[in-house]
Amino acid sequence: MANSPARSGDDGTTVSHVETEAAFEDVLETERTVLVDFYADWCGPCQMMAPVVAELAAEVEATVLKIDVEAVPSVAARYDVTAIPAFVVFEDGDVTDRLVGMQERSDLRTAVE
Numbered sequence: 001m002a003n004s005p006a007r008s009g010d011d012g013t014t015v016s017h018v019e020t021e022a023a024f025e026d027v028l029e030t031e032r033t034v035l036v037d038f039y040a041d042w043c044g045p046c047q048m049m050a051p052v053v054a055e056l057a058a059e060v061e062a063t064v065l066k067i068d069v070e071a072v073p074s075v076a077a078r079y080d081v082t083a084i085p086a087f088v089v090f091e092d093g094d095v096t097d098r099l100v101g102m103q104e105r106s107d108l109r110t111a112v113e
Contacts, residue, residue, distance in 0.1 A: 015057045015064045021074050024067065028093045033062040035112050038069050038076055038086040045102050046085045052105050062089075062112040087111070 018024045027034060037053050039046035057064035069076040069084060079088050089097040089111045097111040
């Protein structure tokens with residue numbers, strides 16, 4: 001399935017890397033609560049947030065996605081992501097929260113619960 005989110009795998013986390021706009025739309029249509037981590041590979045703060053996001057994904061019922069802003073710029077542009085890391089929370093497909101920059105895990109957890 002070329003449009004399916006790719007699961008990161010062996011560590012037991014539930015973080016999915018979304019590589020297409022269609023895959024992102026599929027997740028929004030099927031999942032109730034979604035946290036999207038907009039990042040780039042070259043972004044130091046994004047790299048520092050990666051383990052925090054992975055830990056959070058293992059703790060919450062929300063679906064956690066990672067979207068590389070350079071690989072899927074259309075999604076980043078649609079949600080006005082102009083700085084990274086950026087975190088956008090969706091409930092039933094609608095944006096309910098936005099956090100930009102380094103975040104505490106507790107703040108991300110509060111946003112998705």
